Amino acid sequence: MKKPLLAAALLIGTGASLGVRARTTGDTDGVNVNAIGMFFVFVLTSLCITYWAAGRVKSSSDFYVAGGRIGGFRNGLAITGDWCSSAALMGIAGLVYTNGFDGLIYSVLPFGAWPLMMFLLADRLRNLGKFTIADVVSLRMARVPIRSLIASAGLAFVVGYLIVQMVGAGTLISNLFGLKYEYAQIAIGLLIIVYVAFGGMIATTYVQLVKAVLLLSGTSFIAFAVLAKFDFAPESLYAAAVANHSAAEKLMQPGGLLHDPVDAISCGVMLLFGGAALPHVLMRFFTVPDAKEARRSAAWAASFIGYFYLLSFFIGYGAVVFVMKGPQFLDADGIIKGGENMAAIHLAAAMGGDLLLGFISAVAFATIVAVVAGLTIAGASAISHDLYANVLRHGRASDAEVMKISRYAAIALGILGIVLGIAFKEENIAYLIVLPFTISATVFFPVLFLTLYWRRLTTTGIVAGGWLGLAAAVAMLVAGPTIWRDILGHEAPIFPYKYPALFSMTISVVTMILVSLLDKSARGHREVRAFEDQFVRSQTGLGAEGATRH
């Protein structure tokens, strides 16, 4: 177990240093020694964690949910790590930098998902689930069709989210470390494979924990440095931003980004309901011992994530003040170097010079790597636990077999990430984040919510609504303005809105309800009757997996 791990670590180390050397002997522009140093410290730390964790992964429960032994506080930090992708650090700052107030919709609305998750889902999921969200649903529903639907949607979710993270990481690394884009993809892919295949959920959790602490402290440092320049008076910061930006006072008003009311509402629905059911985040509620700890970890996570989002109210506007007119951050045409997503990174350089720049770059890298690891383990569990063990083998696969499949799945997903990351190089990937969130709002949220709260729901209803909603979401995304017009080059989009979640979610929910009501089968009848027992278990935790305190 440990030998291939060391070999892989060496491989990554030499691969990365080769790439760096290749670049430094040629064009040295943009190479940051601090960044590379801190990047290696993070990589080494995370590999030590993985080495330690690899000795502790003994069963499939260790692999998927760290044996259900993570405490509330640590799990809260790990959830913070899973939740705050590079989009939260770099994306929001970039959106505010360009579009002003509307960029903050990506802070407030996804955060609104937190209390919803807490009040309606978190503890009940812990009481019903084992490894994946499909476990929760198939408790009273038919195993094969439910798991096929949820695992397929889950894989589409994971792959969409993975591409965004991989391309973001590649761009960041090639901009900052001077490492070639392709080498960066391979290094990240290999790191992820090592974390997940050897260390499973235990390694992923602790890497996530380290990253969350780094991210929170780095972001706090930038925000406080910005505020300190204005004697901690936000009004002075905003006044300086308004004076610096071409949008002037519109910078502080709604309407800069989402011009169409339907698009704005659909985007809000996507962020709120999609955010409340992200599978790689919900999976973290199975890594705690019981519902009490699940709630406790959700409360810690909500506090950390909320604090992080509060800082975003200062960072984007800080970039407007300190980056927008700084010649060293702009190219010959006065456009920000590396695109608007680099606003937060440039702001770090403006606030703390090369040292802070290096630190924040390493944090951004750690953020991406950790999120990809979380996604990979969610994807690997969908493949091995849901599809292989329960659909293909009908629950008759041995623990060792399932673990083997999980490891292969993690390796396959890592390689897929590398291939897709390279294939999507230079693409505008911002729209791809719409795919996973739309899937989450269309399939995962309605299925989980109705399973928990609506007695009359049946398998037939879920399957009909879930597949129809999924198909509608993908079709509307492809036929929408971003893909059909901007990428495929057609004159006008077939579907007029950029965000299909409002429509696809309505389709899936209405279909689930109608088909369930029409379902008169014996199986449907049994499933409706089984609601009572599921309800008691969801409320009390009696009979829950790994529950030790009752």
Added chain:
Amino acid sequence: MEHIYRAIRRDPRFLELERRRSRLSWILAAVVIAHCLWYIFAIAFFPEARFAALWGKPLAPGMATTWGIVIGFLQIVLFIVLVVFYIHRANGAFDSRKDAIVADATRAAGVND
């Protein structure tokens, strides 16, 4: 396990607890959803609608800070407070009552067996 579930389901204390807990979660969820809708609609219908116009107004004439910034900031603070309040109730009074109900039902089932 099924007969313990049945016993709990018939326990009037369980029904009462469930009613109270779900009332609390639904009220809190409604507050959150209302806030999120306000935010979404403010962005969607700014500046025409009256409930949205406030979001673009400065706190005081001549100030750069708008009501939208302040409201958005306070919404995040409110969400944190609601989550902490909920967990306090759920892990405290609700959970100890639930534990008592489960213990009684399990003991009764043991006697019947």
